[in-house]
Amino acid sequence: MSASLSSSPPPLSSAVPETQRILLLHGPRQPYKLVEDYPVPKLQGDAEVLVKTNTIGLNPIDWKAPDYNFAIPELPYISGRELSGDICQISSESSRFKIGDRVIAISTDYRDPRKAAYQSYAVSFDFNTVRLPARISYEEGSTLGVAFVAASLALCICMGVDFSDVADGPDLLKIVKEIDPALIPEDVRAETLHGISDDERARPGDWLAVWGGSATSANLTVQLARLAGLKVATIVDSARHGLRISNHKFIRPDLMIDSHDPQRAVQILQHNIGDEVRFGLDTRGKDTAAMLLEGLTKGRSTSNSAAPGGRPPSPPGTPRSSTSAHLIGLTGLPKGAATEGVTLHSVPIKLFHEVPAVGHALVTWLERLLEQGLVSPPEIIDIEEGLENVNTGLDRMRNGEIRGGKLVVRLAN
Known part of the structure; x- marks a missing residue:
């Protein structure tokens, strides 16, 4: 028996x-x-x-x-x-x-x-x-689940973050570029394959500004960004969420900015980071995405002039252009705004359920992150x-x- x-x-x-x-x-x-x-x-x-x-x-x-x-x-x-x-x-x-x-x-x-x-x-x-x-x-x-997928695709595809050193995570950009392009949905193919070049990919030490830091998608984005070694500036309603976020083990940012006065928030972002902030992610909508776009473009120049706040310019031989930046809109992107020097990105969510290699890489990685207590x-x-x-x-x-x-x-x- x-x-x-x-x-x-x-x-x-x-x-x-x-x-x-x-x-x-x-x-x-x-x-x-x-x-x-x-x-x-x-x-x-x-x-x-x-x-x-x-x-x-x-x-x-x-x-x-x-x-x-x-x-x-x-x-x-x-x-x-x-x-x-x-x-x-x-x-x-x-x-x-x-x-x-x-x-x-x-x-x-x-x-x-x-x-x-x-x-x-x-x-x-x-x-x-x-x-x-x-x-x-x-x-x-x-x-x-949904927040993890949105955050992962924003970071991995739109920003090119390689998570190979984080719980044996995926290098999704490498994975999708090895797939037959015909298997990638046509409406997200350009973003997936050509949204960011290899030399523009985010690296440890790069700054990411997240507008709408109280959203669940922002929560997972900040957690994963920190695991990848990125620096994070969170723009959030400080009166409602500042204390909770600043005391949180997993989502505490390197810089917190009050969103109550959006123009002031842009000024603070520029004064503290200037053109060192190459990546922005908005969770709220077109209006705040436009403000974040201003934060990414204001003060950026093709010349190698001094950055706001009196910091010295990037030294000669810097491998990436200091003028390049990337804005990701989870719920919308600004229309008709000047975007010189900034690439606008929409997150290709379809990859998760239409490309099995992408879905499998993400869900098995999330299993390891949860098992090891790396994500809360x-x-x-x-x-x-x-x-x-x-x-x-x-x-x-x-x-x-x-x-x-x-x-x-x-x-x-």
């Missing part, structure tokens, strides 16, 4: 019902409606797993999309970008997962409702799924209970109650 059991193949599924509870959006500016008997999604192909949802992480786009009628490919629609739970079905015996594994499912593919988080069971690609270490709770796991999940502001209370949570986000952390929804088991 023992020998027979040991030679049996692993189970491909635990008990999975035919129907489930989900939330459906029937139209713009409407609340999500609870449906009690919706079909459980089916796996398609060898790269997919089915996850029983334990906790859902809420993101701003979950309320902004219906309110402003964007990123809704069809109606009725299932939303939700990230969740944690348990693997309950796998497509193949060769899967790197087994039934019962605790995981994070990161759903950046909003066009496939099977992968949406607002349901009791969700499909995920195995290369978009992160195994949770024992030290990380379901609630913590539901907070960081964002703070959980509060927990709502039950799928039906997602709407309550989204209303709290609309009303500005959730700042500097995450609101999550725990489903009844």
